[in-house]
Amino acid sequence: MGVMGSFKKFFKRLFNKKNARIGIYGPPNAGKTTLANRILRDWTGDAMGSVSHVAHETRRARRREGVTIQSNGGSISLDIIDTPGLATKIDFHEFMELGMNEAESKRRAKEATEGVIEAVKWLENLDGVILVMDATEDPYTQVNVTVIGNMEARNLPLLIVANKTDLPESSATSIREAFPQHPMVAISALEGKNIDTFYDEVAKRFG
Amino acid sequence: MDLVSEDRLAKMQPVEKIRFIIDEVKDGKILVLEKGLTPEEEATLIEMTMTQIEPDDFAGIEMESYPSQTDKSLLGKLLKKNVVRTRLTVIGPANKLKTLKKDRDMISALVSSK
Numbered sequence: 495m496g497v498m499g500s501f502k503k504f505f506k507r508l509f510n511k512k513n514a515r516i517g518i519y520g521p522p523n524a525g526k527t528t529l530a531n532r533i534l535r536d537w538t539g540d541a542m543g544s545v546s547h548v549a550h551e552t553r554r555a556r557r558r559e560g561v562t563i564q565s566n567g568g569s570i571s572l573d574i575i576d577t578p579g580l581a582t583k584i585d586f587h588e589f590m591e592l593g594m595n596e597a598e599s600k601r602r603a604k605e606a607t608e609g610v611i612e613a614v615k616w617l618e619n620l621d622g623v624i625l626v627m628d629a630t631e632d633p634y635t636q637v638n639v640t641v642i643g644n645m646e647a648r649n650l651p652l653l654i655v656a657n658k659t660d661l662p663e664s665s666a667t668s669i670r671e672a673f674p675q676h677p678m679v680a681i682s683a684l685e686g687k688n689i690d691t692f693y694d695e696v697a698k699r700f701g
Numbered sequence: 702m703d704l705v706s707e708d709r710l711a712k713m714q715p716v717e718k719i720r721f722i723i724d725e726v727k728d729g730k731i732l733v734l735e736k737g738l739t740p741e742e743e744a745t746l747i748e749m750t751m752t753q754i755e756p757d758d759f760a761g762i763e764m765e766s767y768p769s770q771t772d773k774s775l776l777g778k779l780l781k782k783n784v785v786r787t788r789l790t791v792i793g794p795a796n797k798l799k800t801l802k803k804d805r806d807m808i809s810a811l812v813s814s815k
């Protein structure tokens with residue numbers, strides 16, 4: 495970027511209100527990147543990152559600035575951060591069971607630990623969180639409890655997403671019952687089910 | 702299994718607390734913290750755990766606490782910071798402690814001696 499470009503950027507920062515920074519959080523494999531990709535595809539035309547059934551696919555936080563979402567006549571500009579799945583344990587044997595060799599599995603585990611640290615650090619630089627949970631799994635994981643606790647302690651807005659509701663064994667109700675004090679929206683990030691309600695909630699919570 | 706009283710932890714600085722927990726858990730102990738940790742301390746503990754993970758040696762921790770309760774007091778609103786009431790927490794090595802079932806007011810855990 496040339497000098498003029500930097501100048502433009504500088505003035506833009508100076509005069510435009512800063513976008514709210516929203517982090518997409520959750521346990522590994524919950525569908526955070528699938529949701530981030532959908533948001534970007536719907537509103538910017540590009541994508542956030544790669545998706546996999548193997549946990550800890552995202553091992554570095556990714557930020558996309560200035561995503562403008564329209565809903566109910568209004569519009570809101572956000573910086574969206576897709577974070578690595580949070581965990582309290584990472585065992586490379588799990589990756590070996592899924593067919594990776596030992597060296598590859600150990601490398602993935604190592605990178606995953608660094609990813610978790612990065613995700614925790616980002617928590618302090620956010621204006622709000624979208625917490626993605628897999629609705630086919632038990633909602634009371636430590637990761638969910640810790641993220642919610644941190645947002646409550648800082649009085650920051652939180653939107654819970656019950657994801658994978660296209661699967662017959664999913665239960666959005668058990669997520670709502672686990673954390674009744676926070677707004678929740680049930681979607682399928684994969685199929686796009688209920689995604690308009692999700693955008694309305696995003697605009698309402700973070701606008 | 703070690704039951705750690707509120708007083709014992711209250712005397713420690715946050716860094717000391719996290720260090721103490723990590724050291725005990727890496728020694729194979731399972732800790733029951735009477736008063737639990739604040740959400741910030743939980744986040745720091747997760748971070749510190751990640752730095753300690755070693756293949757074939759330490760795979761991390763299992764930690765179980767109840768959703769904390771937020772005190773939405775006027776003071777909290779003024780300070781833009783809520784007071785979070787922490788609750789009983791169980792922490793142990795991931796290879797020894799498995800959570801079986803958890804709901805709003807009960808934690809069932811399985812302790813294995815490997």
Ligand SMILES: Nc1nc2c(ncn2[C@@H]2O[C@H](COP(=O)(O)OP(=O)(O)OP(=O)(O)O)[C@@H](O)[C@H]2O)c(=O)[nH]1
Nearest residue numbers: 522523524525526527528546550551552579683684
């Ligand atoms: N059925 C179904 N599968 C989904 C949905 N969303 C994501 N998945 C699948 O779940 C797996 C994990 O998706 P990711 O988007 O990579 O999950 P993540 O939360 O980003 O995972 P990490 O980056 O590893 O923490 C993939 O196989 C996705 O295709 C959904 O709404 N329905």
Ligand SMILES: [Mg+2]
Nearest residue numbers: 526527551552
């Ligand atoms: Mg991901």
